[in-house]
Amino acid sequence: MKLRRSMLYVPGNAPAMLRDAHIYSPDSVMFDLEDSVSPREKDAARHLVFQALKHYDYAGVERIVRINGLDTPYGLEDIAAVVCGGVDAVRLPKTDGPEDILAVEQAVAAAERRFGRPTGSVKLIAAIESARGILAVRDIAVASPRLIAIAIGAEDFVTDMHTSRSPDGVELLTARSMLVMAARAAGIMAIDTVFSSVDDEEGFQREVRLAKQLGFDGKSVIHPSQIAMVHAIYAPTTEEVAKARRVIAAAADAEAKGSGVIALDGKMIDKPIVERAMRVLALAGEVDA
Amino acid sequence: MNTNSIGRELPGSVPGYDSIIGFEGPTTRRRADAKLYASLDKALDAVGVRNGMTISFHHHFREGDRVVNMVIEALARRGVRDLVLAPSSLTTIHAPLIERIKGGTIRTIRTSGLRGPLADAISAGLMDEPVLIHSHGGRARAIDAGEITVDIAFLGVPSCDERGNANGSSGASAFGSIGYAMVDARNAKKVVLLTEELVPYPLTPASIRQDQVDAIVKVDSVGDPAGIGKGATRMTRDPRELLIAQTAARAIAAAGIVQDGFSMQTGSGGASLAVVRFLRELMLARGVKASFALGGITSQLVRLLEEGLVGTLLDVQSFDLDAARSIAANPGHREIDASYYANPGRKGCAVDALDVVILSAMEVDLDLNVNVITGSDGIIRGASGGHCDTAAGAGLTVVVEPLLRGRIPTMMDRVTTIITPGESVDLLVTDRGIAVNPLRPELRDTLLRAGLPVRETAELKRLAESYTGVPRPIEFDDRIVALVEYRDGTIIDTIRRPKGLAR
Numbered sequence: 171m172k173l174r175r176s177m178l179y180v181p182g183n184a185p186a187m188l189r190d191a192h193i194y195s196p197d198s199v200m201f202d203l204e205d206s207v208s209p210r211e212k213d214a215a216r217h218l219v220f221q222a223l224k225h226y227d228y229a230g231v232e233r234i235v236r237i238n239g240l241d242t243p244y245g246l247e248d249i250a251a252v253v254c255g256g257v258d259a260v261r262l263p264k265t266d267g268p269e270d271i272l273a274v275e276q277a278v279a280a281a282e283r284r285f286g287r288p289t290g291s292v293k294l295i296a297a298i299e300s301a302r303g304i305l306a307v308r309d310i311a312v313a314s315p316r317l318i319a320i321a322i323g324a325e326d327f328v329t330d331m332h333t334s335r336s337p338d339g340v341e342l343l344t345a346r347s348m349l350v351m352a353a354r355a356a357g358i359m360a361i362d363t364v365f366s367s368v369d370d371e372e373g374f375q376r377e378v379r380l381a382k383q384l385g386f387d388g389k390s391v392i393h394p395s396q397i398a399m400v401h402a403i404y405a406p407t408t409e410e411v412a413k414a415r416r417v418i419a420a421a422a423d424a425e426a427k428g429s430g431v432i433a434l435d436g437k438m439i440d441k442p443i444v445e446r447a448m449r450v451l452a453l454a455g456e457v458d459a
Numbered sequence: 460m461n462t463n464s465i466g467r468e469l470p471g472s473v474p475g476y477d478s479i480i481g482f483e484g485p486t487t488r489r490r491a492d493a494k495l496y497a498s499l500d501k502a503l504d505a506v507g508v509r510n511g512m513t514i515s516f517h518h519h520f521r522e523g524d525r526v527v528n529m530v531i532e533a534l535a536r537r538g539v540r541d542l543v544l545a546p547s548s549l550t551t552i553h554a555p556l557i558e559r560i561k562g563g564t565i566r567t568i569r570t571s572g573l574r575g576p577l578a579d580a581i582s583a584g585l586m587d588e589p590v591l592i593h594s595h596g597g598r599a600r601a602i603d604a605g606e607i608t609v610d611i612a613f614l615g616v617p618s619c620d621e622r623g624n625a626n627g628s629s630g631a632s633a634f635g636s637i638g639y640a641m642v643d644a645r646n647a648k649k650v651v652l653l654t655e656e657l658v659p660y661p662l663t664p665a666s667i668r669q670d671q672v673d674a675i676v677k678v679d680s681v682g683d684p685a686g687i688g689k690g691a692t693r694m695t696r697d698p699r700e701l702l703i704a705q706t707a708a709r710a711i712a713a714a715g716i717v718q719d720g721f722s723m724q725t726g727s728g729g730a731s732l733a734v735v736r737f738l739r740e741l742m743l744a745r746g747v748k749a750s751f752a753l754g755g756i757t758s759q760l761v762r763l764l765e766e767g768l769v770g771t772l773l774d775v776q777s778f779d780l781d782a783a784r785s786i787a788a789n790p791g792h793r794e795i796d797a798s799y800y801a802n803p804g805r806k807g808c809a810v811d812a813l814d815v816v817i818l819s820a821m822e823v824d825l826d827l828n829v830n831v832i833t834g835s836d837g838i839i840r841g842a843s844g845g846h847c848d849t850a851a852g853a854g855l856t857v858v859v860e861p862l863l864r865g866r867i868p869t870m871m872d873r874v875t876t877i878i879t880p881g882e883s884v885d886l887l888v889t890d891r892g893i894a895v896n897p898l899r900p901e902l903r904d905t906l907l908r909a910g911l912p913v914r915e916t917a918e919l920k921r922l923a924e925s926y927t928g929v930p931r932p933i934e935f936d937d938r939i940v941a942l943v944e945y946r947d948g949t950i951i952d953t954i955r956r957p958k959g960l961a962r
Contacts, residue, residue, distance in 0.1 A: 189863075193891065
């Protein structure tokens, strides 16, 4: 089971950071061609990210690139470069409706054909950053089989909502809840927004705990120091791990006996419980993520 | 029979006492201000200067030092020539010495470190006689053994009393431990104190003592506080340095070091200093305390002392003003001299009692030899310090460095200059994995079992070069600009002039 507890943002025009992002052990690295790159640097950043994808060994860490929207002069070229470079997933910003996903999907599919990559090998992540996007989130979440996760981008969202971010995040509660529910309904992942005060470790941890409790699978992070904090909060307790081990053992036992019914302590265990146990063990680092 | 000055009759000899010298009158009380001179020149007249003598200084004022330049200028004005300059170290601020070398005032230099314009000029062949680079322990040994005979030690102090009792921790220019200078004060033929303040007798504790001091000169300023040290050494926020430090701490813990009563030292540099933070977390989690921390002492180590997590700080050099304040205030924070610290020629020294030392490096090679003196251009820009002393003494020697600095690999076939031999390095911790000395296969197994990322040195080198390409080797000509002495007085390497730098 692939974990996406932490997605580390890396500006696409920072060569040393592109080279090293994975050494801090995030679940995914996310090279940014969009907001952290000024228009003057767009070409250089695209080229750098292309070369990094093509030549650097990220030791198995998932590589995502946030592209510029297709409504900008850069979006199509971004897609071609990163698909050619071998990206694992494309993250599109400012998704307002399923039509945005479909447009990117078409461009990605075309790039896959052009560069000889298997159709469907490039996955998509959609970031929702507006009220319109949140209201369309049910349709967005099921817009493409390539879609593996949806994410909320809070800064643009609160601006759109004529409000600002607060420590307890009340202004985001509805949007977060709607997004995570749409993700669950569609069977994909939900990724929480960045927390930009790098020095406020307490505030960051509070926000991660909130997101985890709401059901989010992980968080976008902007600094390597945030990665360990996210992983610590998502780590299951010793009791949870012990129970999960017993569930998995019971499932293996049932399979060995050729029995379709899994039993533990005299109770029947459903498939979802086995899945949750797998997830617990993945979070505990006991099975391959 | 003889008669003494009071009229008592004395025999010429008695059994067991061959020659009896008669009393001639009481020694007179030495005036309190007998050692005080109104100017440096008057003190120089009093102690006597001559061509070719060896003079010494300490480097506790670091980049703020005003003493070396001041004294050399005074000696140059008097036309003194061919001096052997033997300070504990030299820094960027000593660039004016270039002119005094050209003019013949200084003939040769023995030091732990060289930086800045002076180092550049020496690398380019400024001196006819090569500089001798030695370690802090090696210097203490050489002075102690008489290999370096210091004719006059010029020791700057923030304050002293008028009879010559001094320390480094009282006064406006306080820097904490004066450990390097204590060896000079004990061994030099003449000791001249340059002080910023005179305080009433007795100044205590006396690190430098009245029975060692010949002359005292009050000067306006011995050092620039801004250059002497920061208030507190800030913990690095560089994620790469923190990653390296955390990996190093995990390796140290896996090696079984973090137990009640262990001892440690951290060298300068962001990653090695940051290891203290992670060791502290481990100590708190395991409920263990360290017996002592040694060496350059920082605010982080002072915090451990004040939290009761370490019993004693043995301080040969205070790295920041927090440490300087602490040495004056905390009973458990003790000043030690360079000989106690690291002298290999005596009957014992503190580095031999270390369980673990964490050291920085500029370059490391496939055999784990370490360079901390010459840069990637072959030019001198560092200091030997206590690197080879602590590496030899500690039970576990951990070298930390990023695999790449800018676009230059730090891992190479052969380091430019060897300061510490690879035989005394146990672990190299980088941001891309840990290399273990092949002499320690059991340690390698232990780290692997603990899930730590162990790699071969050759693998690390290949990885570094996969990003940068293979760097072109630096070319040197035949001119030897410095000899590198190992702590026992043998020569471990030479430093040549990079090609194209000949003037």
